[in-house]
Amino acid sequence: MHKGILLGALAGMAFAAGAASAATLDDVKARGVLKCGVNAGLAGFAAPDSSGRWKGFDVDYCRALAAAIFGDQEKIDFTPTTTETRFTALVSGEIDVLARNSTWTFTRDVDLKLDFVAVNYYDGQGFMVSKDLGVSSAKELDGATVCIQTGTTTELNLADFFKTNGISYQPVPIQTEAEARQQFLGGACDAYTTDASGLAAARSGYPNPENYIILPEIISKEPLGPVVRHGDNQWADIARWTFYALVEAEELGITKANLDEMKSSQNPEIRRLLGVEGDLGKMFGLSPDWAYNAIKANGNFGEIFAASIGEGTPSNLARGLNAQWKDGGLMYAPPFR
Amino acid sequence: MAMTATQAEPFRPSMLIYDTRYRSLTFQVIALVAVLTFFGWIVHNTVANLAALGKTFDFGFLEQRAGYDINQHLIPYTNDSTHARAAVVGILNTLLVAFLGCITATVLGIFMGVLRLSPNWLIGRLASVYVETFRNVPVLLWILALMAIITDTFPAPAAFRGDNASASMLAGGTVAFTNRGAYVPWPVFGPGWQAVAIVFALSLAAVWAFGRWAHARQEATGATLPTFWIKLGLLVLPALLVDSLIGAITWTVPELKRFNFEGGGFVDKSLIALWFALALYTGAFIAEIVRSGIQAVARGQSEAAAALGLRPGRIMSLVVLPQALRVIIPPLISQYLNLTKNSSLAIVVGYADVRATLGGITMNQTGRELECMILMMGFYLLISLTISTVMNMYNASVALKER
Secondary structure, eight states: OHHHHHHHHHHHHHHHHHHTTSOHHHHHHHHTSEEEEEESSBTTTBEEOTTSOEESHHHHHHHHHHHHHHSOTTSEEEEEEOTTTHHHHHHTTSOSEEOSSOBOOHHHHHTSOEEEOOOSEEEOEEEEEEGGGOOOSGGGOTTEEEEEETTSHHHHHHHHHHHHTTOOEEEEEESSHHHHHHHHHTTSOSEEEEEHHHHHHHHHTSSOGGGEEEOSOOOSOEEEOOEEETTOHHHHHHHHHHHHHHHHHHHHTOOTTTHHHHTTOOOHHHHHHTTSSSOHHHHTTSOTTHHHHHHHHHOOHHHHHHHHTSBTBSSOOOOGGGSBGGGTSSBOOOOOO | OHHHHHSOOOOOTTHHHHOHHHHHHHHHHHHHHHHHHHHHHHHHHHHHHHHHHTOOOOOGGGGSBOOOOOSOOSSOOOTTSBHHHHHHHHHHHHHHHHHHHHHHHHHHHHHHHHHHTOSSHHHHHHHHHHHHHHHTSOHHHHHHHHHHHHHHHSOOGGGGOSTTOSOOOBTTTTBEEEBTEEEEOEEEEOTTHHHHHHHHHHHHHHHHHHHHHHHHHHHHHOOOOOHHHHHHHHHHHHHHHHHHHHOOEEEEOOEEOSSSEESSEEEEHHHHHHHHHHHHHHHHHHHHHHHHHHHHSOHHHHHHHHHTTOOHHHIIIIIIHHHHHHHHHHHHHHHHHHHHHHGGGGGGGTOOOHHHIIIIIIHHHHOOHHHHHHHHHHHHHHHHHHHHHHHHHHHHHHSOOOO
């Protein structure tokens, strides 16, 4: 009898341990809140505003995902992560989805047991220097001290770039954007390297942004995107298609403002996306109006881009590669049918 | 009744709890089973979770190319080296800062501990202020504070440039303190440096032999010699003489180039900040340990020494401190251990210690969290046990010999 209880308890614990990585959607629904890992503070991508509300490009994706699941974009907890803690936080189940300017690479996808669900920003690694240095190309940086966020692909790209060009550098590893700012503005490093979008975002927060230039060399491909744990395909599908719903909405001209009129549109593609027709949502365990809710949260992909990092915002990034495929960019949502 | 008590009773299961002869054994067995079950569960849980994630447990990643650069390496290292070598570089950096920190903290601690007992009111209070400020603020904040001070108050290398530069090099243009670290002259070992090294080793032996001889002479005759100066001369002069004859060792001096000073040696500011923050923090604790050790020596000892006509400095170094060491050493061991473990806070200033290489970049690039953590914990355990063993041996050598 006693032995039975003990064994039963042990078996229960073992089962609980094993089940931790099973159906993420059920866990999220039971918890009533989505846990999203974001950058600890990168203006435009993820940063709390003066009233403590998280804002930014990656944040808005997470809010859309929460809205798709719960119909309410506020049912979300943001966990600030550093470059070093982000994947551990995701794999350990501390967060459900990671949207933190993370580059999709082979080893991360395959060996780290992560699933990159889509690319929400096509980026590349660049260098920022002070104008006073009189440097016009990254190849002139021989002997320079370079600030670099540790635990990133940028670290490896940097080593490769300097090696390929046969020049040397002194790396200064840093943990956060705030530390980078202190070191770089203080002149403790000659150059600061990270994804070009990150450089633009960082520069927007400097006292005299016009004194710093981003060098023309883009030394790597950095497809950034949301990440989920490997092995839960249903959850990966939800994360993937919520993103594509936002992209598709932009292509179809569905905006936050005209969302409700669009519901009565006769275009079957719009009707299917917004759940007026068919039952796409049910196929992965969400309500039929999941995409409607996701778009309603902060608008379509283009609106999110424009509001957080687009031209006119402090980051002032052009759409470039991140424009719709029809406009010469790489944003291309697979068909919703 | 007495007869029945000595008769062997047949064993009944209830005796396991009610009979004092068996009870302790019973509880020990239960405790053992509980502990083993707990660890068994932890291991099983880990294995099950790793399996659920489809991860394997192996250390093969250590042989792969690391691919990243490390700003301070005591052994040759490039981004083509393996992760294992990167880990060794990190381990050596940890040992370096722990070694420098322990030495500096000890010197500072003894100095401040003695000053705290000074009859001079001002000096005593200043030492108290040092102790209370440093030990009552978390060491993490001291590390960050020193780092911020270096970054914000020292000039950038660019400030040394031009005709009306706002900063200038010290020590005849050979040393530069910048907000990136200190650039200092560095020796270059040319052909024939082994000869200089051999002469230096012989000098060391000569210093030791001279010390013994001078001591024996003082015991026999009472006459003293200026041993410090003679020893210093013995140590330095022969090596200098040989080097000036064959010119084996030359010095390179840092020079300002396009972005940085080049040539000479470079001491990164993260090392400086970490080293001094750890030393100042731990030094405050050591000062208290030294003070309590000194106060534990009976007052009669110093009074007797004073009655013999010894000067206060000699009373401290010859009579009080040697006895105080017996009280000082055991708590000092744990301070050394604390300092070594606290060096893992290097992460906040980007110092490339083992936590930053093996437990930071390597872990992040390979995704082998469990393996890296086990290796790091093993390393810190090993180094802590080594420090404790060495210090316990030293303690045994200074402990009171009871005959």
